[in-house]
Amino acid sequence: MTRLIGYTRELTPDTGTAADVAVLTAVGAVRVFTDVASADARKRPGLAACLTFLEPGDVLVVSSAAQLSHAVTHFVSTLAALTDRAVEFRSLSEPALCTGVEPGAGPAEVFAALEGLRRRLVSVRTRAGMAAAAASGKRPGRPTVMTPDKVAMAVELRRLDRPITHIARVLGVSANSVQRALDHLPRTS
Template structure:
């Protein structure tokens, strides 16, 4: 007797798994295993429990292949583990990555789906990294060259009526950096020259 088991995990902090679990249940998965907290592939007790539940002929159902593992190599290892148990795999959103026992897939479709999966996983990791940096008060991207001291000097030179190119040359930065810094500071009346 073949069974359809579902698995889901939280892909983004606070996203939860209830919507995926409901979708898997509607697709016929019973039981549905879940990992509620963001976790790496090594700390996924729900996935481990799900894999131990699978028997030959069963199928593991997920809403997206990205749920199975955080990287493509880990996804491929999980697929190998599933196949080693004699079970199949089915993704609702990436049918090309679905694998049934004894059914061959078109390699071109599989490679295209793996590349799309890789891009999605990189995007998820980038979003998680940016959220982590924001929670620690850090801003992603290059640090600005306009330190508070340089901004104060630029404002002083602007108030003396100096052009942006002159200010940039004095400070040793680009004119664009000076313009951005001056745009974010309040304008003062230029000092009259004698």
Template sequence: MSNANPVDHALIGYVRVSTLEQHEALQVDALRAAGCARLFTDKASGKLERRPALDALLEQLRPGDSVVVWRLDRLGRSLRHLIDTVQTLEHQGVAFRSLTESIDTTTPGGKLIFHVFGALAEFERDLIRERTMAGLTAARARGRTGGRPTVWTPEKLRVARQLLDSQEHDIAAIARVVGVSRASVYRALRRT
């Protein structure tokens, strides 16, 4: 536990290297030079959702602290993840700094840059959604529907209905005979 006065605001560094072959020395040196007394280090791919050191860092933050990274890509898995993480920090009263890109959310310029990033990420998400919907509409116009093809043939459906109507078989037995799951039997018989 630190002997620091609780009103002191800490610069806390976060280091991430993607592979075991990479070394964190460059990031550590830069963060120490920036004044970070504590560092949290993850040796994991940025694509991983859970990073233990980042989670530990986020749990220990206090309002007024600043999270410092060497480069933006060290913190976020994607632009959306980066923006969400920085917004979470902002809601906690924690600032964010990236040394390489010279972004500091305690300054008006730093806040502006992050709002622009957020707008771009939202625009990208909307474009993807729009393209997906247009593609689905075009496919439907050509008679194609999404999803897996049905395993139910008219013959299988007839057999399942006969077995159920005989009241000698339960749903599990019908599913085994027809070669489908119980849930599929329930859905198919509910539709007919």
């Protein structure tokens, strides 16, 4: 008898897995394994337990292939290992990546789905990196040229009714940098 076994993970911290678990259970998963987000996406005890639990004839079902793998190469190698063990794979959001007896997708659809997976995983890693940077007090992006001293000087020169272009020339920065710095300050009457 074919069993549907589900797997999901938090793609970013504090997003939870409850919604995915509910979806996987609704499609018939008899058991759903989960993992919480961690600094190293390769360390997932829930996935290891899930892969060990699977038996020939089972179907591993996920809401998205991004839940299963941290990289496209990992996804492909995991699918190959499942196929070798006679375990099918079903992704609810990427039918082109599913295995089994149903007619498969053409090569163009498979490659398009793999490219979509690659983009999604890059996005997940980028958001996780930005969240980690913000948690450690770092601001992503290029550092500002407007130091606190330059902002104070710009404020003083603006109080003297100097034009933004003059202030920028004095400080050695662009007029846009001065304008942005002044715009972020609280207004005084």
